[in-house]
Amino acid sequence: MGELMVRNSVERGWSPRNRVALVSAPWPLFSRPSIQLGTLKAFLGARIPGLRVDAHHLYLRLADAIGFELYGSISERSWLAECIYGALLFPGNAGSIERLFTREARGRSPLRDAGFHGLAESVRQVTGAILDETDWSAYGLAGFSASLCQLTASLHCIREIKKRAPGLPVVVGGSSWAGESCAAWLRHFPEIDAIVLGEGELPLTELVRHFQSPPAERVPLCSPAIVTREKVLRGEGESGFCQLGSLEELPTPDYAEYFETLRNLPSGRAFFPTLPVETSRGCWWRRPGRGGGGGCAFCNLNLQWEGYRSKGAEKVVAEIDGLTSRHRALSVAIVDNVLPSKDIPRVFGGLSHLGKDFRLFAEVRASISREDLEIMRKAGVEELQVGIEALSTRLLARMNKGSTTIQNLEIMKLCEELSILDFSNLILQFPGSDEEDVRETLKGIDFAEVYRPLRPVRFWLGLGSPVHRAPRSHGIRAAFNHPHYAGIFPKPFCREARFLIQGYRGDLGLQRRLWRPVVARIKAWERAYHRMRAASGGQPPLSYRDGGDFLLIQQFRPRGPGLNHRLSGVSREIYLHCASHRSVAELVQRFPKISEDRILPFLRGMVEKRLMFQEGDRFLSLAAALCRKSGEASF
Numbered sequence: 229m230g231e232l233m234v235r236n237s238v239e240r241g242w243s244p245r246n247r248v249a250l251v252s253a254p255w256p257l258f259s260r261p262s263i264q265l266g267t268l269k270a271f272l273g274a275r276i277p278g279l280r281v282d283a284h285h286l287y288l289r290l291a292d293a294i295g296f297e298l299y300g301s302i303s304e305r306s307w308l309a310e311c312i313y314g315a316l317l318f319p320g321n322a323g324s325i326e327r328l329f330t331r332e333a334r335g336r337s338p339l340r341d342a343g344f345h346g347l348a349e350s351v352r353q354v355t356g357a358i359l360d361e362t363d364w365s366a367y368g369l370a371g372f373s374a375s376l377c378q379l380t381a382s383l384h385c386i387r388e389i390k391k392r393a394p395g396l397p398v399v400v401g402g403s404s405w406a407g408e409s410c411a412a413w414l415r416h417f418p419e420i421d422a423i424v425l426g427e428g429e430l431p432l433t434e435l436v437r438h439f440q441s442p443p444a445e446r447v448p449l450c451s452p453a454i455v456t457r458e459k460v461l462r463g464e465g466e467s468g469f470c471q472l473g474s475l476e477e478l479p480t481p482d483y484a485e486y487f488e489t490l491r492n493l494p495s496g497r498a499f500f501p502t503l504p505v506e507t508s509r510g511c512w513w514r515r516p517g518r519g520g521g522g523g524c525a526f527c528n529l530n531l532q533w534e535g536y537r538s539k540g541a542e543k544v545v546a547e548i549d550g551l552t553s554r555h556r557a558l559s560v561a562i563v564d565n566v567l568p569s570k571d572i573p574r575v576f577g578g579l580s581h582l583g584k585d586f587r588l589f590a591e592v593r594a595s596i597s598r599e600d601l602e603i604m605r606k607a608g609v610e611e612l613q614v615g616i617e618a619l620s621t622r623l624l625a626r627m628n629k630g631s632t633t634i635q636n637l638e639i640m641k642l643c644e645e646l647s648i649l650d651f652s653n654l655i656l657q658f659p660g661s662d663e664e665d666v667r668e669t670l671k672g673i674d675f676a677e678v679y680r681p682l683r684p685v686r687f688w689l690g691l692g693s694p695v696h697r698a699p700r701s702h703g704i705r706a707a708f709n710h711p712h713y714a715g716i717f718p719k720p721f722c723r724e725a726r727f728l729i730q731g732y733r734g735d736l737g738l739q740r741r742l743w744r745p746v747v748a749r750i751k752a753w754e755r756a757y758h759r760m761r762a763a764s765g766g767q768p769p770l771s772y773r774d775g776g777d778f779l780l781i782q783q784f785r786p787r788g789p790g791l792n793h794r795l796s797g798v799s800r801e802i803y804l805h806c807a808s809h810r811s812v813a814e815l816v817q818r819f820p821k822i823s824e825d826r827i828l829p830f831l832r833g834m835v836e837k838r839l840m841f842q843e844g845d846r847f848l849s850l851a852a853a854l855c856r857k858s859g860e861a862s863f
Contacts, residue, residue: 244368245440248272251284251372253381254313254351255303258291263504263563264373264402264428266481271429274479276436282367283485286358286385292493293354294347301338306377306729307712308332308339313380314716315348317387324715356388364393369439371432374404376728380716383417390419397421397439399454401428403532404728410455412724423455426469426532427509429478469532475509475539480547487555502559502589503551507575508538511565513593513630524615525628525702526655528690528728529565541574549582558608562590566615569593572600576607584608591615594631594639598808601639605646614639616652616682619672621843623658623665626702628694633672634809634843637850640679644768645852654682656746657739659695659702659732666742673749675841675850677786678760678770681753684746687739689730696730704734756786763790768852770839772803779803781839781851793839798822799830806840809848 250269252262265283272281291299302308311329315322326344333339339347364370370389374382386398401424405413410423424431431453438446449456452467472478483503490501510533514523523530539547552558567590579586586608592601593615601609616639618624621632643650654669676682688710689695695702710731714722760769769784779800781793795803798819805818812831816824831847834840841848 244366246279247367248279248281248436249284249362249364249367249370250281251370251382251385252287253372253374253378253385254287254290255299255309255377255381256287256375257303257502258288258296258299259499260502260504260561261285261481261483261486262287262373263481263506264375266483266486266504267478267506268371268373268428268432270479270482272433272436273482275433276440279436283482284362285486285489286355287381288486288489289358290351290354292489292497293358294350296497296499298338298342298347301336303377305332309377310380310712310716311344312348312351313384315344316352316384317380318716318718321716321718328712328715355385359385359388359392364389364396367393367396369436370396370398371428371435372398372400372402373428374400374402376404378402379404383419386417386419397435399424399432399435401425401432403529409725409727411460412721414455414457414460415724416718416721421456422449425453425455425467426534427471429472430470469534471534472537475506475537476543478539480550481505483551483555500559501555501557502561503548503555503557504561504563505544505548505551506539506563507544507571508536508564508566508568509533510536512536512568513566522628523694524617525626525694526617526658526687526690528693528696531692538568538571541571541578544571544575545578545582548579548586549584552584552586558585559587560589562588564591567592569596569600572596573603576600576604576609579607587611589613594629594635596639598642601642601646601648605648609648611649611651612643614643614650614652616640617655618658618665618669619654619676619682620665620668622668623661626660626665627655627658632843633668634841634846634848637672637676637679637841638809638848640676641848641850641852644679650680652682653685654746654750656684656686656743657736658687659689659704659734659739661739661742663742666746669746670749673746673753675838677753677756678768678784678838678850679757681750681757684750689732691726691728691730699732699734702734704732706733708732752786760784760786767854770851771854772851773854774800774804783837783839783851785838791837793837802827802830803834803840803849803851806847806849807853809843809846812845812847815847 250265252265256262262285265285269281269283272279302312307328311325315325329344372382372386382400389396390398398420399422400420405423413420413423422435431451434449434451435454438449451470453470490498511523511530514530548560552560588607588609589611590609591613615629616636617627617629619633619636624631640650689707696707699707707730709722709727710729713727764784772779772781777796777800779795781795783791783793785791802815802819805815812824812827815827819827831840831842835842839850841850
């Protein structure tokens with residue numbers, strides 16, 4: 229494979245002015261091509277005739293070289309990822325970097341066995357060998373896309389490439405460079421020639437055309453999204469975004485180089501990759517007005533966008549159909565921050581009609597309807613990340629989620645019912661949370677433990693998030709770069725730069741104490757859920773079968789023997805009607821022959837038996853239906 233790549237890199241007949249390198253450094257998921265590179269490659273190729281764009285997925289090459297298991301262990305934790313190349317960039321900080329790596333690697337056997345110094349040296353040698361396979365002087369511009377986990381790796385690769393091709397202009401972009409630190413980056417890292425703010429299609433097109441022109445004929449770069457050293461010296465600094473008005477302008481991503489590398493892997497290491505696809509940019513919940521709530525308080529995922537834009541349903545279906553046919557792959561990850569809810573029926577209905585056995589992943593809000601989720605499941609959605617975040621309605625309000633505990637339990641139940649793996653988070657230690665939030669959370673877990681456990685995630689302060697912008701309202705007295713950065717980067721740079729992950733002073737100690745019972749409860753939940761799943765033969769631990777005029781409910785419990793319940797007549801009808809949460813007033817209207825005085829005791833009895841959940845005057849039946857033929861998923 230190395231000989232093939234060298235031969236391609238020095239092909240004759242291509243002027244450097246007409247060649248661009250796009251680079252994605254470690255440590256993204258190795259099982260996916262970079263959507264940033266694929267999208268930019270396709271866009272530049274369509275906009276600039278005669279331009280050759282080469283996409284270098286360096287992370288896949290590294291994963292193959294050091295082993296997929298070891299690579300995966302590192303890529304799962306951003307601090308681990310930043311430590312490896314951080315030690316190569318800043319050897320003077322090797323001691324503090326190793327200590328950080330050792331703390332973060334605790335309990336991960338592949339990393340313990342590798343050893344930090346040996347691992348860093350191995351990564352250095354492999355990275356150098358990979359970079360040596362390409363003639364970087366054959367390019368007129370190199371662009372690096374860097375998100376979380378790619379910061380130090382990108383800087384190391386840029387530095388090494390500049391050694392090999394000193395005159396090569398290098399531009400960087402992506403969420404790792406978001407914020408207000410362009411001047412600091414350009415001042416401390418002279419290998420970087422320009423920074424793109426926000427999405428890259430239009431600014432990168434301008435940069436390519438700029439460097440295609442002879443030096444004497446180049447006009448000044450005018451895009452507000454391009455920051456150069458010259459602009460900083462003139463006092464212009466950061467300015468703004470320059471983005472597409474419509475995502476319909478985007479061609480289908482081009483992942484050719486990723487799949488070329490994949491085809492050349494030894495057969496024993498080959499795998500079926502997941503194709504990333506985007507249907508929208510931004511977050512419709514973040515938009516003020518028009519149904520938006522200004523965004524979740526903890527979220528800083530949309531710093532690189534202005535507004536919210538989505539592709540048409542027909543375009544999305546055509547892209548997924550084309551990509552899966554071209555690359556003979558059926559796993560697709562829709563990488564939007566949140567799906568455009570209005571297009572779900574058309575997008576996933578269109579995918580169903582293609583007749584392909586897709587395995588799809590997406591992120592949705594908890595307010596998604598049963599009907600939309602059933603359409604998605606039929607199309608092949610087997611994995612979801614739902615914006616659950618909390619099982620306390622008080623805390624959800626503080627997070628500005630626009631959802632409630634009863635909604636979150638309903639979507640968790642639907643995932644069980646439809647055999648969809650729910651990889652959702654439960655945020656711990658949210659600043660300003662109190663004992664009542666913790667009590668509500670523990671109560672929510674008591675009722676949720678028959679569903680797949682949520683993944684506990686400690687709150688981290690994101691640069692530019694609503695909490696970061698209004699710290700005092702969340703009990704934060706001061707915010708600053710996370711202390712781990714000072715252990716990796718030189719201190720003079722840390723004093724000037726602002727990183728995506730922030731540290732803060734506030735109620736950290738209090739929050740750790742408050743949430744300890746929840747941490748312990750989640751561990752017990754994980755153990756109990758898998759025991760109940762095994763005891764139920766792989767079925768949902770709380771489920772029902774409908775007999776037409778009676779209902780059989782099977783209840784496996786984390787403690788004690790399982791129970792069986794039979795509901796008949798109106799009791800059955802009420803329970804089924806509460807498959808979606810209902811208020812008492814709605815139930816009285818639906819069953820006018822039964823008084824509220826008769827309905828309430830039944831509902832409360834169901835809650836006492838953990839067969840229903842009550843929030844205020846609303847009730848939700850918790851048992852998942854077994855009768856829905858929606859396919860199987862492996863738990």
